[in-house]
Amino acid sequence: MPRTAPSRADLKLMDLAAASGYPISASQLERWRRHGLIPGSDSRRTGTGGTEQISPQGTEDLVRALARHAGPGRTYDDLALLAFFSGAAVPELALKTALGRVYFRHRAQHEEQVERVQALVPPLWAAEMDGEYERAEAAAKISLAENGRAVRQMRINLRRQPDLARSPREEVDARLLGVLVGLERRQLPESDVAFMTDLAAALHLDCDTAEDCLAVWDYAAVCxxxxxxxxxxxxxxxxxxxxxRINIEDLTALRTEVLENLDQVWTRATGGRQTRAARDQPWLARGAASTLMEWMSAREVHPPGSALADRYFIESLADLSLRCPFSRARSLFSDRAGEGRAAFVVRTSG
Incomplete structure (x- = not known):
């Protein structure tokens, strides 16, 4: 319960939230304010010589957004991100805290998982390749084990290869792991002709725009x-x-880029049936937060003026679609075996 009766400013905020269909209590307002999700009230003089409490500009929209997204099991970080990605002006400290906590928690968990898988590589095998390859292979093994939509479709696509059409799943997965490792590496191993052939088959770039094909293309494009x-x-x-150090204006601009990218991915994933991604799920907000954090740094190593949505799908996939046939054509004039593929066969054949 609030320690004192709510001010007129808080009563107005409560009335606005209730009018939007999401009633809140004075206690909720207190908790949100205590955790920095909403700013404190300002005082101003009245015409009678007294003072009254008023809410800073933007607080009403922010409270409506928080009320709309409040629910059981949702943390204050979830609320901050959900409100931010729905367009509300979240206080800078609360927003940056939520972005940092969500991103670094996810990043740390992923890094720990990669390190655990990497540690399972026998020492003799580990000596054959450098650490960059080992991490790529560990990340690929994690993706293969998770068996998401893109991985399942790549497995189906690989069976288009004549030598894999009737092969057991273990053999197909060995080749699929090779594709995933190549995509996870810092540079695409284009000199590895066998890999590029499998990559082209796994991507199946000439298929129709089925949702599962798009999941594959999204995965490959991001990598x-x-x-x-x-x-x-x-x-x-x-x-x-x-x-x-980033200012709130730049964060808002990054939000626009992230949401545009999210909407494009959503449009592809739904086969064009929906053109705007939902904004009301915590897992989507956390994913958007991680994307924003990644792009905040990654945009500096891409050409100036690169847009997230274009760079992460259109330009990336177009580049892949050129490299695959080019590599196949080049293989007609060379019988050089791919070193990465040869090492991979040794490692997976026992």
Whole structure:
């Protein structure tokens, strides 16, 4: 319960939330204010010589957004991100805290998972390849184990290869793992002709625009976008510093780019039936937050003026669609075996 009766300003906020269909209590307002989700009230003099409390500009829309997204199990970080990606002006400190916590928690979990898988590589095998390859293989194994929509469709696509049409799943998955490893590497191993042949088959770029094909293209495009960029090393400390220093105007501009990209992905995933992604699910808001954090740094290693939506799908996929046939044509004039593929066969055949 609130310690004191709600002010006129808070009563007005409560009335506005109720009018929008999402009633809130004075206690909720207190908790949101205590956690920095809404700003404190300002005082101003009245014509009678007294003072009254007023809410800063934008608070009404913010409270309506928070009330709309409030629900059981949703954290204050979830609320901050849901309100932000629905267009509300979330206080800068609460927003940056939510972005940082969600991104670094997810990043740390992923890194720990990769390190656990990487540690399973026998020492003799580990000595054959460098650490970059090992991490790529670990990330690929995680994707294969998760068996998401894109991975399932790539497995189906690979069976279009004559030598895999009747092969057991273990053999298909060995080849699929090779494709995933190549996509996870810092540079696409184009000199590896066997890999590029499998990659072209797995992507199946000439299929119709079925939803499962689009899932494959999205996955490959995101991976390849990183391979198209300049390679620079960053650290969590540098990312935190960048997040701390970025102004709210730039964060708002990044939000626009992230939402445009999210809508494009959603449009492709629904086969054009829906053109706007939902904005009311915490997992989507967390994903958007991670994308924003990644692009905040990644845009600096892409050509100036690169747009997230274009770079992460259109340009990246177009580049892949050119490299696959070019590699196949080049293989007609060379009998050189791919070193990456040869090493991969040794490693997976036992």
């Amino acid at each position: 390849h976008a990183s391979q198209m960029s300049r390679q620079e090393t960053t650290s969590p400390q540098e990312r935190i510093k960048k997040l701390t």
